[in-house]
Amino acid sequence: MKNFSLTDEMREIIGVVSEPWPIEVTTTSVRAFARGVGYTDPVYYDIAVAEAAGLRTLPAPVTYLGTSAFLPGRSHPVFSEPVDWTPALNHGLANVLDGGTSIHYEREIFAGDVLTARSHIAQLDVKESKRLGTMLVVTTVVEYRDDDADELVAALRTEVIFY
Amino acid sequence: METYLNQFSSFDAVEIGDEIPPLHKRIDRAQLVLYSAGSGDFNPLHWDQAFPQAIALGDNIVHGRMKFAALGELVSRWVGRSGRIRDIACQYRGMDKQGEGFTCRALVTSKQIDEAGDRVIELEMWTEAADGTRTTVGTASVIFY
Numbered sequence: 001m002k003n004f005s006l007t008d009e010m011r012e013i014i015g016v017v018s019e020p021w022p023i024e025v026t027t028t029s030v031r032a033f034a035r036g037v038g039y040t041d042p043v044y045y046d047i048a049v050a051e052a053a054g055l056r057t058l059p060a061p062v063t064y065l066g067t068s069a070f071l072p073g074r075s076h077p078v079f080s081e082p083v084d085w086t087p088a089l090n091h092g093l094a095n096v097l098d099g100g101t102s103i104h105y106e107r108e109i110f111a112g113d114v115l116t117a118r119s120h121i122a123q124l125d126v127k128e129s130k131r132l133g134t135m136l137v138v139t140t141v142v143e144y145r146d147d148d149a150d151e152l153v154a155a156l157r158t159e160v161i162f163y
Numbered sequence: 164m165e166t167y168l169n170q171f172s173s174f175d176a177v178e179i180g181d182e183i184p185p186l187h188k189r190i191d192r193a194q195l196v197l198y199s200a201g202s203g204d205f206n207p208l209h210w211d212q213a214f215p216q217a218i219a220l221g222d223n224i225v226h227g228r229m230k231f232a233a234l235g236e237l238v239s240r241w242v243g244r245s246g247r248i249r250d251i252a253c254q255y256r257g258m259d260k261q262g263e264g265f266t267c268r269a270l271v272t273s274k275q276i277d278e279a280g281d282r283v284i285e286l287e288m289w290t291e292a293a294d295g296t297r298t299t300v301g302t303a304s305v306i307f308y
Contacts, residue, residue, distance in 0.1 A: 029201075032197075032200055032201040033201035033202060033232075034201070035197055035201060036194075036197040036198035036199070036200060036201025036202060036229070036232075037198065037201070037229065037232040037233060037235075037236055038188060038190070038194060038197075038233075038236070039236055041239075041240060053244050054244065055244075061232065061235060061236065061239065062232075062235035062236075062238065062239050062248045062251060063228070063231050063232045063235040063251065064201075064202075064232070067203055068203065070203075078204075078205050078206055078207075079203070079204055079205070079206065080203030080204070080205070081203075097255075098227040098228070098255050099254060099255065100252065100253060100254035100255060100301075101227070101228060101231050101252065101253060102250065102251065102252030102253070103250070103251050103252070104249065104250050105247070105248065105249055105250070107247075108247050157252075159254075
């Protein structure tokens with residue numbers, strides 16, 4: 001069993017908001033995500049079908065919050081997210097699990113939306129698991145804003161478990 | 164291949180306890196490659212058979228976020244253009260190996276007009292492996308127009 005506890009240095013990171021990061025939602029990226037999930041509904045692929053459904057263009061499939069602009073050296077080579085998205089937590093725990101994901105939408109997202117994402121760690125919890133021992137649960141919130149309209153579009157909450 | 168539902172639900176027609184039409188997904192490695200490209204998550208655990216963690220687990224596994232997206236597809240194809248999803252959430256409980264397949268299911272748990280006057284249907288939803296195990300569990304709130 002590892003001996004792990006939160007440090008003041010870790011607690012100070014809570015609430016610190018990252019630099020903004022550009023997020024693009026394009027017709028091509030909407031199609032790529034819809035195809036990746038396996039959607040067969042043509043509304044995500046065919047602009048004429050979307051327009052016939054009363055939409056201005058392709059809607060983003062729910063859970064698709066756009067694609068982080070990939071910037072070599074600044075984006076993670078595997079996960080494509082900014083490497084400086086959140087400050088480093090020096091917890092020393094080697095293993096990682098995805099605990100959960102939630103999204104709150106203020107409005108639907110469409111191809112053509114250019115959003116700006118800002119991330120912060122909202123919560124750090126130490127929990128005990130019979131199977132995994134002491135775990136650190138990091139809750140991160142990413143807010144997606146339309147800066148031109150000064151509008152919050154969506155908020156993503158993720159729980160990542162280190163053990 | 165799943166067919167596109169042409170008949171969408173409506174707030175008035177929905178009853179608490181209703182099951183929405185399930186969505187079966189059989190996700191092979193090629194589909195995981197497509198999802199990696201669409202999402203930007205290129206973790207080799209999901210596409211490289213020789214990746215050590217994949218060897219240890221016995222195969223490549225489906226991205227948790229892809230199961231989240233599949234649950235989103237389940238709800239979206241039911242709602243259609245009758246409304247929009249306001250909240251969607253899930254927790255990852257178990258792994259699904261590529262090629263094995265799972266079914267996305269959801270039940271209506273509440274139906275109400277909230278303080279803002281929105282007509283809101285809440286669902287509990289999950290992905291179900293062939294042996295009945297719920298590998299992802301979650302909730303969604305849908306606003307009907």
